[in-house]
Amino acid sequence: MGKNILVLGGGYGGIAAAKKLAKQYKNNEDISITLVDKHPFHTLMTELHEVAGHRVEPDSVRVPYAKVFGVSKVKVVLDTITCVNFKENQASSATQTYKYDYLVLGAGAEPEFFGIPGIKENSFTLWSFDDAMKLRYHVDDVFEKAVAEQDPKKRRKMLTFVVAGGGFTGIEMAGELLEWRDVMCAKWLIAGSEVRIVVVEALPHILPMLEEDLRDKVAVYMKKHNAELMVNTPIVGAEPGVVKLKDGSVLETGTFIWTAGVTGCAFAECLDLAKGPFGRNTESAPGEPPKRNRKGRFLVTDEMRSVDYSNVFPVGDNLWFIENEKPLPQIVETAIQTGETAAHNIIADIEGHGPKKFKSNYHGFMISVGGKYGVSNAMGIKLSGIFAMAMKHIVNLHYLLSVAGFNQCWEYIKHEFLEMQHGRSFVRGFGAYKTRGYWLLPLRLWLGLMWVFEGINKIGEGWLSWGEGSKSTWMFSPGVLQKGADAVSAAASGADDLFGAADDLFGGAGDLFGSVDLGAGVDAVSAATDAGTEAVFNGVWNLASPIFDFNGVVSTWFRTTFMDGMAANLPFEFFQLMIVLVEIGIGLAMIGGLFTWWAAAVSIVMCIVFTLSGMFAWNQVWFVFAGFLLLGGAGRAFGLDCWVVPLFKKWWNGTRLARRNYWYLDGPSK
Numbered sequence: 067m068g069k070n071i072l073v074l075g076g077g078y079g080g081i082a083a084a085k086k087l088a089k090q091y092k093n094n095e096d097i098s099i100t101l102v103d104k105h106p107f108h109t110l111m112t113e114l115h116e117v118a119g120h121r122v123e124p125d126s127v128r129v130p131y132a133k134v135f136g137v138s139k140v141k142v143v144l145d146t147i148t149c150v151n152f153k154e155n156q157a158s159s160a161t162q163t164y165k166y167d168y169l170v171l172g173a174g175a176e177p178e179f180f181g182i183p184g185i186k187e188n189s190f191t192l193w194s195f196d197d198a199m200k201l202r203y204h205v206d207d208v209f210e211k212a213v214a215e216q217d218p219k220k221r222r223k224m225l226t227f228v229v230a231g232g233g234f235t236g237i238e239m240a241g242e243l244l245e246w247r248d249v250m251c252a253k254w255l256i257a258g259s260e261v262r263i264v265v266v267e268a269l270p271h272i273l274p275m276l277e278e279d280l281r282d283k284v285a286v287y288m289k290k291h292n293a294e295l296m297v298n299t300p301i302v303g304a305e306p307g308v309v310k311l312k313d314g315s316v317l318e319t320g321t322f323i324w325t326a327g328v329t330g331c332a333f334a335e336c337l338d339l340a341k342g343p344f345g346r347n348t349e350s351a352p353g354e355p356p357k358r359n360r361k362g363r364f365l366v367t368d369e370m371r372s373v374d375y376s377n378v379f380p381v382g383d384n385l386w387f388i389e390n391e392k393p394l395p396q397i398v399e400t401a402i403q404t405g406e407t408a409a410h411n412i413i414a415d416i417e418g419h420g421p422k423k424f425k426s427n428y429h430g431f432m433i434s435v436g437g438k439y440g441v442s443n444a445m446g447i448k449l450s451g452i453f454a455m456a457m458k459h460i461v462n463l464h465y466l467l468s469v470a471g472f473n474q475c476w477e478y479i480k481h482e483f484l485e486m487q488h489g490r491s492f493v494r495g496f497g498a499y500k501t502r503g504y505w506l507l508p509l510r511l512w513l514g515l516m517w518v519f520e521g522i523n524k525i526g527e528g529w530l531s532w533g534e535g536s537k538s539t540w541m542f543s544p545g546v547l548q549k550g551a552d553a554v555s556a557a558a559s560g561a562d563d564l565f566g567a568a569d570d571l572f573g574g575a576g577d578l579f580g581s582v583d584l585g586a587g588v589d590a591v592s593a594a595t596d597a598g599t600e601a602v603f604n605g606v607w608n609l610a611s612p613i614f615d616f617n618g619v620v621s622t623w624f625r626t627t628f629m630d631g632m633a634a635n636l637p638f639e640f641f642q643l644m645i646v647l648v649e650i651g652i653g654l655a656m657i658g659g660l661f662t663w664w665a666a667a668v669s670i671v672m673c674i675v676f677t678l679s680g681m682f683a684w685n686q687v688w689f690v691f692a693g694f695l696l697l698g699g700a701g702r703a704f705g706l707d708c709w710v711v712p713l714f715k716k717w718w719n720g721t722r723l724a725r726r727n728y729w730y731l732d733g734p735s736k
C-alpha cells in the first residue's frame with residue numbers, strides 16, 4: 067500500500083531525512099516524498115553572519131531546492147504550513163492540505179527574548195536569511211548617514227554596534243563587524259576609533275561551549291581589533307537606541323543585535339505536541355526573572371518520534387531530548403543526525419524491520435571571527451588562526467558535497483575565495499583578482515589563427531589526398547612542429563633537432579654578441595657566458611627530455627600504448643579527416659568566440675596528446691597555457707558566446723543528466 071511521507075522544512079534536518087528516504091525509495095512508486103518549505107532554497111544558517119557582515123554575496127548561503135533534489139523523487143512544494151492536525155494526519159497552509167502517513171517536522175528555531183522588556187521591538191536578530199539581509203542593508207546605511215552627521219554625540223551613537231550574546235552566533239557576527247568596520251571606514255573616511263563594537267554577555271566568559279584556551283584566544287584577537295567584550299553583564303531591557311544593563315548603566319546605539327537566545331520557531335510552538343521540561347507556553351510572570359522555556363521543542367523518544375504520535379518525527383532545532391543528562395544542542399550535527407535517524411525509523415516502520423535508537427556523534431565546533439581568524443576543536447584537534455579557518459571551510463565543503471555535489475562546492479569556493487572582496491578571507495585576496503575578458507581577445511584570435519593555419523597546412527601536405535596514398539597516423543605537421551619536415555620520418559631525429567635548435571639558438575645569441583667586436587676580453591667573457599648558459603639550459607631541457615624526446619620513456623610508452631592502438635583500429639582516412647576538421651574547428655571557434663571554453667579545452671587536450679607523443683616542441687607549449695587562459699570565459703567579450711552561452715546553459719541545466727548529477731553550469735533552470 068502506498069505511503070506519503072511529508073517533510074516539513076528543508077533545513078539541515080529536513081534535507082538529511084528527505085535525501086535518505088529518496089535514496090531508499092528511488093525505484094518504489096508506492097512511496098511519495100513531499101518536502102514543503104516557505105523558501106525555494108535551503109539556507110546555510112551557519113554562514114548567515116557572513117551575509118549580514120557583507121563578506122559574501124547573499125546567494126552564497128542559498129542552495130536552491132531545485133539543485134538539491136534535481137531529478138530525485140522528492141517533490142518540493144513552496145508553501146507555508148500554518149497548522150498540523152495530528153489526529154487526521156494532515157498539515158495545512160492557507161491554501162493547501164497535505165495528507166501524510168509519516169511527518170518529519172524540521173521547522174527550525176527562532177530567537178528567544180526571555181520576556182525581557184523592549185528587546186524584541188528594538189533589536190535586530192540573526193536567525194533567517196531575511197534577518198541577515200536586513201542587517202546588511204542597515205549597517206551600510208548607518209555608515210552612509212553617520213558620515214553626514216555633524217553632532218558628535220549622535221554620530222557616536224550611530225557608530226556604536228552592540229551585539230548581545232557571546233555564543234557562536236554573537237561572536238561570529240561581531241567578528242564580521244570588526245572586518246566590515248575597516249572597509250566602511252576606508253570608504254567613508256571615518257576614523258576607526260570612532261566606531262565601537264561591543265559584545266555584551268551575561269556569563270563570566272564568551273563562547274561557553276569552548277575550552278578556556280580557545281576562548282581566550284578569541285578574546286585576545288577581538289580586543290586586539292578593538293572590540294569591547296563586556297562579560298558578567300546581563301541586559302535587562304531596551305528602548306529605541308538604548309540598551310539597559312543590569313548595573314543600571316546604558317549603551318546608546320543605533321544597532322542592537324540580539325543573539326543571546328534561541329528556541330523552537332513560533333509556528334512549532336502552536337502545535338499540539340508535548341514540549342520540553344517547562345511545558346506548554348511557559349512565560350515568566352510580570353516582575354519575575356525570565357524563565358527559559360522550551361517552546362517549539364518537542365519531547366521525543368530515543369527513536370526520534372514524538373512522544374504523542376509515533377508517526378511524527380521532530381528533528382533538529384524542533385526536538386527536546388536528553389542524552390547523557392544534557393539536552394541535545396541546537397546545532398547542525400544534531401539536525402543532520404536526528405534527520406537521518408528519523409528517516410531510518412520511517413523506513414523501518416514501512417519495511418517492518420527493527421528501529422534504531424538515536425546516538426549522537428559530535429565532532430566539535432568551528433568559530434570564525436571574520437574571514438581571517440577562527441578557532442576550532444574538531445575531533446579533539448584544537449586549532450586557531452588560518453588552520454581553524456581551513457578546517458571550517460573543509461567541513462562546509464564536505465557538507466555541500468553531500469547536499470548538492472561538486473557544483474555547490476565550486477560555488478562555495480567562488481564565494482569564499484575567488485570572488486572575495488576586500489581580502490576578507492584567510493588567504494586575503496589571493497586568487498580573487500579577475501582579468502577582464504577583452505584583454506584576452508588578441509590571444510584568442512592568435513591561438514585560433516594558429517589552429518586554422520595548422521589544419522590548412524595539413525591539407526596542403528596531402529592529409530586529405532587519400533587517392534594519392536597519403537597516410538599519416540601522426541598528428542604532426544611541420545606547421546605545428548616547426549622543426550623537421552615529415553613527422554613520421556623526422557620523428558626519430560625530432561628530439562635531436564629540438565635540442566639542436568636550442569643549441570643553435572643559444573649559440574646564435576653568443577655569435578651575435580661575439581660579432582660585436584668589443585675586444586678580445588669581451589669575446590672571452592661572451593664565450594664563457596655562452597658555454598655556461600648553454601650548459602644550464604641544456605640541463606633544464608634534459609629534465610624534460612623524457613616527455614619531449616620522441617624516443618623518451620614517456621612518449622614511447624604513450625605512443626605504443628594509446629596512439630598505435632588507436633591507429634590500428636581507425637581507418638587512417640577517418641583519423642586524418644577528424645584531426646584536420648578538429649584543428650580548423652578549434653581555430654574558427656576561437657576566432658568567433660563561439661563555445662570558447664570547449665575549444666580551449668579541446669586545444670589543451672590535443673596539445674597534451676601531442677606532447678606525450680613526443681611530437682611537440684618545448685617552444686609550442688604556450689598553446690597549452692593560452693588554452694587555460696581562454697577557459698575563463700574569453701568568448702564572452704567580443705565573441706558569440708556572449709549570446710550563445712546563456713542559451714546553452716539554460717538548456718543544459720534543465721537536462722536530466724545535469725540535474726541527476728549536479729552537473730549544473732551555475733544553477734538549475736528547472
Ligand SMILES: Cc1cc2nc3c(=O)[nH]c(=O)nc-3n(C[C@H](O)[C@H](O)[C@H](O)COP(=O)(O)OP(=O)(O)OC[C@H]3O[C@@H](n4cnc5c(N)ncnc54)[C@H](O)[C@@H]3O)c2cc1C
Pocket residue numbers: 074075076077078079080102103104105107108109111112113114115145146147148172173174175192193194234235331333381382383384396397398399401432
Ligand atoms: C547565525 C547562525 C550561526 C550558526 N552557527 C552554527 C555553527 O557554527 N555550528 C552549528 O552546528 N550550528 C550553528 N547554528 C545553528 C544551526 O544553524 C541550527 O541548529 C540548524 O540550522 C538547525 O537545523 P533545522 O533543520 O532544525 O532547521 P533550519 O535549518 O532552521 O531549517 C528550518 C526550515 O524550515 C522552514 N520552515 C520553517 N517554518 C516553516 C513553515 N511554517 N512552513 C514551511 N517551512 C517552514 C524554513 O524555511 C527552513 O528552511 C547557527 C545558527 C545561526 C542562526
